[in-house]
Amino acid sequence: MSTAILRLExxxxxxxxxxxxxxxxxxxxxxxxxxxxxxxxxxxxxxIKVISGAFQISQGKIYYNGEEVHFKSPYDSKNxxxxxxxxxxxxxxxxxxxxxxxxxxxxxxxxxxxxxKNTEKKVEEILKKLNMDLDIxxxxxxxxxxxKFLIQFAxxxxxxxxxxxIDELIDILTQIECNMxxxxxNELKSKNVAVIFITHKIEEAIKFADNILVMRxxxxxxxxxTKYADKETIKNDIxxxxxxxxxxxxxxxxxxxxxxITNISNRFLxxxxxxxxxxxxxxxAGLVGSGRTSLLKAIVGLDKVSNGEIMISSEHxxxxxxxxxxxxxxxxxxxxxxxxxxxxxxxxNVTIRNLKKISKYHILNPKLEMMKSKDxxxxxxxxxxxxxxxxxxxxxxxxxxxxxxRNVFSKCNIYVFDEPTKGIDIAGKxxxxxxxxxxxxxxxxxxxxxxxxxxxxxxCDRVLVIKKGSMSGELMREEITQASLFTIFSDx
Amino acid sequence: MFKVARLAKIKEIILxxxxxxxxxxxxxxxxxxxxxxSDLEELEKDKFIQRSHGGAVLNxxxxxxxxxxxxxxxxxxxxxxxxxxxxxxxxxxxxxxxWIFIGQGxxxxxxxxxxxxxxxLNVLTNNLYAAVVLSQNKKANIIVTGGTLxxxxxFLSGDMFLKVxxxxxxxxxxxxxxxxxxxxxYTVSDxxxxxxxxxxxxxxxxxxIVADATKFDKTSFLSIGPLTMPDIVITNESVPKSYKEYFFxxxxxxxxxxxxxxxxxxxxx
Numbered sequence: 001m002s003t004a005i006l007r008l009e010x011x012x013x014x015x016x017x018x019x020x021x022x023x024x025x026x027x028x029x030x031x032x033x034x035x036x037x038x039x040x041x042x043x044x045x046x047x048i049k050v051i052s053g054a055f056q057i058s059q060g061k062i063y064y065n066g067e068e069v070h071f072k073s074p075y076d077s078k079n080x081x082x083x084x085x086x087x088x089x090x091x092x093x094x095x096x097x098x099x100x101x102x103x104x105x106x107x108x109x110x111x112x113x114x115x116x117k118n119t120e121k122k123v124e125e126i127l128k129k130l131n132m133d134l135d136i137x138x139x140x141x142x143x144x145x146x147x148k149f150l151i152q153f154a155x156x157x158x159x160x161x162x163x164x165x166i167d168e169l170i171d172i173l174t175q176i177e178c179n180m181x182x183x184x185x186n187e188l189k190s191k192n193v194a195v196i197f198i199t200h201k202i203e204e205a206i207k208f209a210d211n212i213l214v215m216r217x218x219x220x221x222x223x224x225x226t227k228y229a230d231k232e233t234i235k236n237d238i239x240x241x242x243x244x245x246x247x248x249x250x251x252x253x254x255x256x257x258x259x260x261i262t263n264i265s266n267r268f269l270x271x272x273x274x275x276x277x278x279x280x281x282x283x284x285a286g287l288v289g290s291g292r293t294s295l296l297k298a299i300v301g302l303d304k305v306s307n308g309e310i311m312i313s314s315e316h317x318x319x320x321x322x323x324x325x326x327x328x329x330x331x332x333x334x335x336x337x338x339x340x341x342x343x344x345x346x347x348x349n350v351t352i353r354n355l356k357k358i359s360k361y362h363i364l365n366p367k368l369e370m371m372k373s374k375d376x377x378x379x380x381x382x383x384x385x386x387x388x389x390x391x392x393x394x395x396x397x398x399x400x401x402x403x404x405x406r407n408v409f410s411k412c413n414i415y416v417f418d419e420p421t422k423g424i425d426i427a428g429k430x431x432x433x434x435x436x437x438x439x440x441x442x443x444x445x446x447x448x449x450x451x452x453x454x455x456x457x458x459x460c461d462r463v464l465v466i467k468k469g470s471m472s473g474e475l476m477r478e479e480i481t482q483a484s485l486f487t488i489f490s491d492x
Numbered sequence: 493m494f495k496v497a498r499l500a501k502i503k504e505i506i507l508x509x510x511x512x513x514x515x516x517x518x519x520x521x522x523x524x525x526x527x528x529x530s531d532l533e534e535l536e537k538d539k540f541i542q543r544s545h546g547g548a549v550l551n552x553x554x555x556x557x558x559x560x561x562x563x564x565x566x567x568x569x570x571x572x573x574x575x576x577x578x579x580x581x582x583x584x585x586x587x588x589x590x591w592i593f594i595g596q597g598x599x600x601x602x603x604x605x606x607x608x609x610x611x612x613l614n615v616l617t618n619n620l621y622a623a624v625v626l627s628q629n630k631k632a633n634i635i636v637t638g639g640t641l642x643x644x645x646x647f648l649s650g651d652m653f654l655k656v657x658x659x660x661x662x663x664x665x666x667x668x669x670x671x672x673x674x675x676x677x678y679t680v681s682d683x684x685x686x687x688x689x690x691x692x693x694x695x696x697x698x699x700x701i702v703a704d705a706t707k708f709d710k711t712s713f714l715s716i717g718p719l720t721m722p723d724i725v726i727t728n729e730s731v732p733k734s735y736k737e738y739f740f741x742x743x744x745x746x747x748x749x750x751x752x753x754x755x756x757x758x759x760x761x
Contacts, residue, residue: 248745250584327758379751381729413758427733430740431748434729438750441584443757 003066005030005194006051006082006163011060013050016396018425020046021218024060028163031192033185035205038215039238039486040451044198045087047215048165052084053077078104081162085155087170087288089148093141098123100140100151105158126154131180145268145289146172153181164188166197170289172468182208200287201490202234216240235486242482247458248430250437251477252279254461257313258327258414258445261299264308268294270470271308276414276445281436283460284449285485291469292449293333296418299447300330312414329407331400333418333449339403340391347373347386349402354410373409380405380435397428404435415439416447421455433459453485493521495531502531506541506550513547563646569598569621574704574728577749579606581726582666582702588612590663593692594622596647596685597668599702601625608632616662618653618688620646642684649684657691665696669716672703672725674738676711677718689716700724705731720744 004027013021021043028034036044049055051062053071061068064080071077074084091100098120107118123136130150140148149170156164166185169178185195185208199205205212206229214222214237222237255278262273268291276282286292297303299310312327332338341349350373351358358369374386380401384394391399400420407415420436421429436446436459450456456463457480465473465488475484493501498521505520506512518528532548535541540555541548579602586592586607594600594607594617604622607613613632617623623636639653667689671679678701680686693699699721705728719738724745731748739746 243743246740246743246745248747250581250747252584376756379753379756381750408752408756411756411758425737426740427736430736430746431729434746434748435750435752437581437747438752439757441580442752442754443759 004028004063005065007063007066008051009061009063011050011057011062013046013055013058015423016425018423019218021050024220026213026220026223028194028196030162030194031189032211033189033195033197033209034211034213035209036196036198036213036215037200037202037205037234037238039240039482040453042215042238043218044215045167046218048084048167048196048198051077051165052082054084078159081160082165083156083159083161083163084165085153085167087167089145089152091140091148091151094139096137096139097127097134097143097151098136101126101136101155101158103155105155105160122158123154126157129157129184130154144172145170146174146177149173149289150177157184161188161193163194163196166195168198168200168288171287172289172291178204200486202231202238203490205229205234206231214238235483235490239483239486242457243454244457244481247455248433248437249459250441251461252440254279255443259299260309260311260313262309262311264298264305264310266294266298266304266306268303268469269298269305270468272466272471273308274464274471274474276447278413278443278445279440280462281440281446281448281460283456283463283480284447284466285453285456285463285488286449286466287489288451290466292466293418294469295466296330296416296447296449299325300328300416301325302330326410327412328414328416329404329410329412330416331403331407331418331420333422335396335399335403340399342391345387346377346384346389346391346394346402349391350376350386350406350409353406357409373405376405376409377402380408381431395428396424397431400424400428400432401435404439408439413444414447415444416449418449419451420448421450421452453482456485457481493523498523498527499531499535502528502535503540506535506548507555511544511547511549515546569601572598572602572704574706574749575599575602576605577728577751578702578704578726579603581747581749582700583607583610585700585724585726586610586613586664590614591616591661593617593662593665593667593696594619595665595667595688595692596642596645596649597702599668599704600666603666603702616660618648620648640684647688649688654687654691657695660695662692662696664698664700665692666700666702667692667722669701669703669707670712671710672701672708672719672735673711674719674734677715678721679710679712679715681712681714683714686714686716693717693721698723700726702726704728708732708735 007027008024011021011024038044050057052074053076054074101123102119107115109115120136127134132150169181188195206226209226212224212226212229213220214234216238257275257277259276263271265271272295284292294303298305347370351369355364358365358372370387377386382398382401420432440446448460460480461477463475463480464471501521502517514525514528518525532543536543539551542551575598578599582603583606589612591614594604594615596619600619601621604625608626608629613629615626616635618637618639623634626632626634637648637653637656639648640650641648669678670681701722708731720742722744725739726747729748729750736746
């Protein structure tokens with residue numbers, strides 16, 4: 001075989017002592033399609049970010065056409081023709097479709113001036129290939145999520161990739177759209193481009209790839225040539241050992257209803273209903289783009305609901321509808337960006353949700369603030385200097401605990417966790433699970449969104465399955481396993 | 493000084509000296525003789541003292557009786573908040589109608605203390621403290637194993653204990669240990685205790701170790717098994733992180749206590 005266009009040798013990557021990738025050895029060839037498959041948290045996205053230079057590797061070497069390279073940013077790797085079409089939408093809402101697509105790949109005249117006519121012609125060609133009949137002068141913000149994703153794909157195609165990496169196709173795409181993407185992948189293959197795509201769906205991997213890499217726990221478990229691939233074997237490789245029984249799951253008596261959601265819809269959601277009781281852990285499973293985060297946002301009041309009702313039961317009793325969701329504590333997936341006030345002390349971060357509790361005649365009492373925040377932090381097992389302590393020195397687990405402490409401080413009874421243990425080490429995870437146990441034991445209700453199926457299987461009493469913005473199923477405690485959840489999402 | 497505090501102080505003084513006269517008391521506590529007399533009258537009503545002319549004498553028989561009752565009710569065990577939390581979690585794990593075993597040790601006593609609140613309860617125990625506490629639940633089925641009484645901790649062991657347990661099966665067994673350590677595993681202080689463990693391991697479906705944080709990183713005389721031996725470990729939040737990680741990775745469920753109160757969740761009183 002010819003030299004690999006890209007080769008990784010003993011590559012490892014760790015974050016705060018958590019190994020995200022260990023000992024990766026792999027090569028990619030031009031004109032070859034590789035499917036990267038694995039459960040959530042297996043390290044697929046990290047691998048891609050390492051290749052593109054978004055993450056710096058902790059150990060190992062990367063070779064491009066046989067020469068060692070160090071990509072410091074995605075811009076570096078782009079100069080080598082490595083283009084990533086990511087799962088998160090990275091578009092400029094206020095620019096037009098055409099501008100978003102040609103950005104960075106403009107056809108220039110005399111190396112300076114934009115040749116708008118030629119550039120736009122290219123954009124239109126690509127959109128035609130994607131069967132997208134859009135006015136290229138419209139602003140991107142008016143597009144649907146699926147269209148935005150395809151615009152991003154179009155941008156990747158326009159950059160003439162030598163290695164095209166496609167992060168998982170978002171859930172919202174229709175089968176026709178997915179097939180179209182795969183057709184284009186085939187076409188690129190014939191043009192000698194190396195294509196790497198991430199998927200959850202074993203069948204798609206077998207159908208469209210030449211090689212399949214199975215990842216688990218940050219390692220490449222298996223490299224299979226598609227002609228020898230067997231669906232069951234791959235599935236077992238992906239799943240590994242079922243760890244459901246490792247989780248400290250406490251089942252407590254369910255109490256009264258806390259939250260009732262009836263037929264809510266908005267631009268991401270379609271007719272979703274469910275309820276939550278005291279003492280219950282309700283899981284929500286969905287792929288990226290399925291609307292799981294949108295659902296959380298709607299519940300906690302960060303996003304509007306066009307139809308349907310969200311009823312917080314305690315307030316419903318008085319015949320009043322809740323205006324602010326003072327009973328709900330939301331712990332976002334991006335803790336650092338959406339959770340904290342980095343310039344405030346740890347203590348202030350705890351009390352910020354309920355300043356009334358620490359003020360007298362509308363004046364804050366710093367002594368009281370310190371006393372009360374110290375008390376609640378102690379209850380949740382954090383020993384720190386409340387007043388001078390800075391959040392940025394704390395581990396991920398302790399940061400998550402501080403968010404819980406904040407909500408306990410303001411007496412929430414519904415705790416909404418989005419990816420509660422992402423980026424947290426195992427001991428930290430155990431602590432978070434036990435805090436969740438403690439919350440339900442004391443009468444709270446939990447909504448838990450996680451892309452880690454083992455975590456859902458380990459902790460939840462009930463799991464709702466969200467696909468393309470709608471509720472497509474519900475699993476009870478005994479039915480929830482890593483395998484059953486994986487099957488739901490890997491089969492069409 | 494409030495009356496309650498004063499009475500406590502007087503009790504303390506009398507316990508210390510055995511007898512005392514009114515004058516000394518009034519000058520010690522800086523109150524009038526009249527007040528002291530009425531206080532002593534009250535203490536006599538409680539049978540704590542016998543009044544004599546111009547003073548009071550400790551009622552020793554009464555104290556002995558009190559002491560005995562305290563022993564029975566577990567009053568000899570020091571109150572320990574951390575063990576109480578463990579007991580609370582343990583009681584959540586017990587479902588209606590199942591037969592459980594409660595082993596020796598003070599942590600197990602706290603498990604029993606929480607279980608009293610349960611509606612239906614089927615308990616086999618060799619821990620006399622636990623048995624007495626559980627007797628407060630009138631509806632509960634309590635069976636105490638036979639055996640040789642270990643005076644120090646009021647639990648039963650020995651040949652008779654082992655014989656009783658033949659052909660008995662239990663769904664969950666709660667057991668205390670003296671030490672938990674990576675090297676020594678779970679350790680206890682003598683052979684008789686280990687015999688109890690060996691038998692219980694055999695007859696129970698799920699083995700649950702209850703051990704507060706002070707037991708960790710400590711070893712005692714005899715090892716009863718490696719860290720992976722039980723199905724569940726219940727302990728406190730402050731145990732070293734390395735244990736939390738080890739238990740999770742090796743499939744032993746680890747529950748730890750936190751101090752979130754019921755009143756900090758809205759709508760729960």
